[in-house]
Amino acid sequence: MSEASRIGDTLLEVKNISLSFGGVKALTDISFDIKEGEVRAIIGPNGAGKSSMLNVISGFYHPQEGEVWFRGEKRGALKPYQVARQGVARTFQNIALFKGMSTLDNLMTGRITQMKTNMFWQAIWKGPAEREEIEHRERVEHIIDFLGIQAIRKTPVGRLPYGMQKRVELGRALAAEAKLLLLDEPMAGMNMEEKEDMSRFILDVNDEFGTTITLIEHDIGVVMDLSDRVVVLDYGCKLADGTPDIVRNDQAVIDAYLGVSHD
Amino acid sequence: MSTDNTILSIKNIEVIYDHVILVLKGVSLDVPKGGIVALLGANGAGKTTTIKSISNILKTERGDVTKGSISFEGERIENLSPTELVKRGVVQVMEGRHCFEHLTVEENLLTGAYTRKDGRKAIADDLEKVYNYFPRLRERRKSQAGYTSGGEQQMVAVGRALMARPKLILLDEPSMGLAPQLVEEIFEIVKALNEKEGVTFLLAEQNASVALRYATYGYILENGRVVMDGEAASLADNEDVKEFYLGLSGGDKKSFRDVKHYRRRKRWLA
């Protein structure tokens, strides 16, 4: 697949977003867009407002100013679950798995937006509910295979080591089969090998399903290799926006974030 | 490598969670006084468990050290309370930023000095020092820690440990979630403390390249066993370490885009 055909029209656009908490300005007048099929990275120093930006996109924070456009339409003040139902899935910086459930159930929960049978049939189980369950189970098993987590299918996620939890969380986001996948530091706490694996997954998802990915990551190597375009935030302001090469050599970015130029 | 110089020595410990899950299967390691020892290993290898068994907070997770011994400065410490350990100078920085959410950043730092008895002045000085290490925290000192960003929380956790003026710091993934610049800074701080104040470090770290750069000695843990150990420099030269932990197969850095789908096999050639 060539670069040009992989990336399509604008999928999501944020315009002039400003967000503050009491005195703290987390985001100031941020605009950028995400194109269909691309891997878009957001980087910046700690406390720059990256996670807050993801929270705005997924509808958890409501910015004081600015608009979010999704698939060419302006999005009103939606509840987070409504945003999810529109096709936005995400992972969290501080792992937010459902600790009391098994890996499998966590992944199945990721599919919740697509499951329909009503309570009556659920109570009876035999029939539509079971059929639906199996149908979705098959898809989830596919993801389980894909991520190589067969062995921990039935383990309660609370018991898993940190890195494995990150992987399950990615799985849960993947299970939603969303248009837009928001990943908040998916590789924090992983060693090189695991980062490589994770990169592979991200690229494969992007390739195979054409899923658009927005990625926050502090490992510059990963960001530069994986992403098509990068937004740099600093203290809530946008510092730079462009291809990895442009960003990497931007002096402001080097000063604020990279410390030394990474190439 | 157990010499008089050893500040912490773990001999053959086994750890079982919930009475049934065997996680550490005979781990031994030694930390020399004034050294920086890195503990590397894949997810779930047991790094965190090792560190928790040293600081003795495993019990709170229904884990138990069933075999082996741990000694600090020549004394057995398996049965000391965490408080006693802190008083003796062993402080842990927990993985995954355990801040006191409802306390402000400054209050968080001050609780770090809880066991200290050397007076307000000394504590205030150290607070100042931590703020100098992490200027970002000075800005957020009055905010509730629960509302600070992930990286800020990580700084709070590290800063809090420094406030205890420890002899040995157990750092569990200090670099997780920190911006690259800050990762370097944290390790610079580690180095400075190590050199200037003689603090010893045992750090579990995923970022092997940085860790091995700053460490003097390293252990590699797989599946609850030590599979390899050695001087940091020699580890960094090992082919497997290069491939799996440093991402430098065949000597040069390759792109993340070029990773293969199939699994690679570890050889652990010493």
Add this chain to the structure above:
Amino acid sequence: DLTFPMLSYRTGPYGPNGTEFADGYADYFTLLNERDGGIGGVKAVTPECETAYNTQKGVECYESTKGQGALVYQPLSTGITYQLIPKVTADDIPMHTMGYGRTSAANGKVFSHVFNYPGTYWDAASVIMKHVSDMEKGDLKGKNIALVYHNSAYGKEPIRTLEELAKRDGFKLTLLPVDHPGQEQKSQWLQIRRERPDYVLMYGWGVMNQVAIKEAGNIRFPMDKFIGIWWSGSENDVLPSGDKANGYKAVTFHGVGTDYPIFDDIKKYVADTGKAAGDGSNIGTALYNRGMYAAVLAAEAAANAQKMFNTKEITSGQMRDGMESLKVDNARMEALGLKGFAPEINVTCENHGGPGLAAIQQWDAKTKTWSLITDFVASDRDIIDPLIAEDSAAYAKENKLTERECKS
């Protein structure tokens, strides 16, 4: 053995009261065993089962003891009573709810196995009002009378009777419910203080009594115009208020204190031999006496049954018949060492409620004693009987029962 199971409660919110009653009940049977060798030569046993005033535990206690040859049940809880009414009837075991329970059970034609002699809640209400009327020289017109009651089935019992009486005598009735447990009664007593009712009646139990009496003292309500039901007239209720409780009254259907010959026997055979239930410190309290009296009546009925059926080991069915034809006259009371302790009793097939006589007792805070200040007087039958008929008819209808024939 003759088995008199005790469904008592010595724990929980009403534990202190339950303990005194239970001690009295047990001690009397101990006395009979020690002194007379039992009832008609057969030893009486009192297996005890703790209910904690909890209906469920009460049912469990009932089921666990009924197989042991239980002769009569006295659950000392209105809630448990209601639970057991259909069960005892089905199991052919009589139940004696002395001065509590379902008032309309006085109608023996409907409630064949339930007895509530010698008096009911409605008798109590009526006797109290008689006393009030005496104090007001017979004229209650325009008077304001407040009822402070435990907000439960028990506390609500007298309302109907009082409403009838209010209609007849022309007084105004103010209702003041107090929720379990009743530690906070500020609102009620402020209201009383504001409205200055002429009299306050109380149907309380447990801590509610103590707090009410204390609050009444605090607002300096004249204590002689504050009259409680017999369940609000124990030492426990007045002692915490100290001097302020002086003059408080309560209605009762039996005598107070230890001035009866029987107590010499209890001392001799029970207390001094270390066989007393509990630590023996309760002997002579109002509730102890009531428990003892309940035991007296049970023993008398058992003896009666033994005579009727000419057998020593009676069954529960025979016990029921014994209760239904129980007669305790003054001579018998004297023989029991209880002269003047309680009025004569004459139970019949129609009337399971007994004579309905009651007296007023008053508290003297100096000497810390109760004393009877009136004779045992009768209640207003013409008010109460129709109410009983009405309520028992409703019960019969709901449960598709037909009234028994009573041959007289």
Add this chain to the structure above:
Amino acid sequence: MSPVILNALEVILNGLMAGVMYALVALGFVLIYKASGIFNYAQGVMALFAALTLVGFQTGQIPFAHLINAIFGTKLHHWGDGMNTFLAIILTMLVMILFAWLLEKIVLKHMVNQAPIILFMTTIGLAYFMEGFGDLMWGADIKTMDVGLPSGGSFWLEDFTRGWAAEGTEYYGMYIDVLDVWAAGIAILLVIALTLFSQYTKTGRALRAVADDHQAALTVGISLRSIWIIVWSLAGFVALVAGIMWGSKSGVQFSLSLIALKALPVLILGGFTSIPGAIIGGLIIGVGEKLFEYSIGSMIGGATENWFAYVLALAFLMFRPQGLFGEKIIERV
């Protein structure tokens, strides 16, 4: 002034006083919650236990007399005439500290890092245990609490306010219970002292840290042991105060433990973590429920106070889910 207004004033005044009494109990809850994140259901039973012990010492009861008698056939009950109130209070406090110490040693130690609901459950077990234990130790009979606090209506206020009503109306002056005034004074002192302690001392800060994260507190060297012993002793002290006040009001017996139910709405209204919140919550609940009962309750059958207190608290929570002064519940991802 018309009597109606005066009466309403009186109701408000008494509501305030009742509120203070509730707050006394609520304070114990707040202390423990703040310091360990434990919702201590046993607070009411602790008050009962403290009161029982105090009266037991005062009157010279022999602990466990009943049990001993039952086993050995002895006839113990009292040893002499008891002791001076002050001494009895000191001894009771020592007992409460001993209790805190044992509790930590036997139970809480194993409960580090458990889910809040499990901790809550543990305290319910504790409540059962203490109830049985208290009964065994001191007997279940009703005891009279007398530590020399005055009680009864205040003549002064009555006389003072009698003239306030308009000429010709029937008005008896305003009523207030002197015991309540004492309780209010004591409660205010307690609140001030406890607030200063928790906000401005090192130990206070450690308490709050423990409530947030047991494990992290351990890693900075805070000894959960000593913290828990301190807090439970403090809570024991507050329970003793509440026990004295409520015991003087209604006698010492099982029902005393049920005052916990009156404290709960106060607690959520004020916020689990706020010491001043306990007192302000108490005042609001006290006035609210009394005014409601006075104005509307009596029209719909009375005895509304129990549920109204909860409904009132609920109404406040709808606007501030963490109570008026509680720490904001942190919701972040």
Add this chain to the structure above:
Amino acid sequence: MFYREAGDFKTSYAKDQQSFPIKLDRYWVWGVLAIAFLVVPFFINDYWEKSVLLPFLVWSMAALGLNILTGYCGQVSLGTGGFMAVGAYACYKLMVAFPGLNIFIIVILAGLITAVVGIAFGLPSLRIKGFYLAVATLAAQFFLVWMFNKIPWFYNNSASGMITSPERLMFGVPITGASAPPWATYLFCLTLVTIFAFIARNLTRGRIGRSWMAIRDMDIAAEIIGVPPLQAKLSAFAVSSFYIGMSGAMLFGVYLGSAEPTEAFGIDKSFLVLFMVIVGGLGSILGSFLGAAFLVLVPVLMKNIMVGGFGWPADLAAHLELLFIGALIMFFLIVEPHGLAQLWRMTKEKLRLWPFPH
């Protein structure tokens, strides 16, 4: 090697998703059910019925209900007593108003009515969380009980405000009323509980159950990945109250036969059910049964041992009983905070490894 799953292969997802994926478990369940349905009715007597089996079944139903709300959806409720009262009064009014209606249907209708009330009182849960919610649910508890105590319509104007259940038949056998034979009431309750235990199991393993558990484990994250909190919480309240309402109806109609709101449905009942759920195991169907059994049986057992066995005075025994139950609860929580069900699970895990320690 007493307990094994090796060799028990599953060849389809359906097999893997069934209620009891392990064969041995399945046999156990069928065995227990067979005994309960086919053997026990022949040996049951009044004592076992009223003191052990009916309370066990009734409280199991309540515990199932609360476990759905608290164990699966994470909303702690102390309103159980109030909701049971709704069930009981609904049952009473229906029994009286429609004498011909089948009692089975009445119990289910009573549950449905309670579900509606439950939804209404569940609304605050959208804003209020944790212990704040727990305490707030006491508003339901106190208000409902007050209402049933105050409004004469609910108790058909009876003098004392007690309600008494009239006799109702099913297949010609009385199920309610004093003359109902023990086996009939037992089978009636057993059938209801069995059916609804399976339904609870079904609900909790599918979409709805997962959305409840997601809310329980992390409500914000759940909302962000697409679980509508309103729907999830209210459905949990509804289903839970449905169960609790049915248990209230059974408690009043079949087990006790009469009830007074302040006493039969007081706050101590709310706590009792909560104990059952926690001691048994939050988020476990089996735990609901174990918890109910524990709290119904242990007091009975203890009383029998102390009073019947050792002949101790009843009051001492009562005090000791409180003390022991308290101590036992604490002991269990120390040994296994996740309840009896978890203890059972760990035992199985050990058996599976036996004789090797790990």
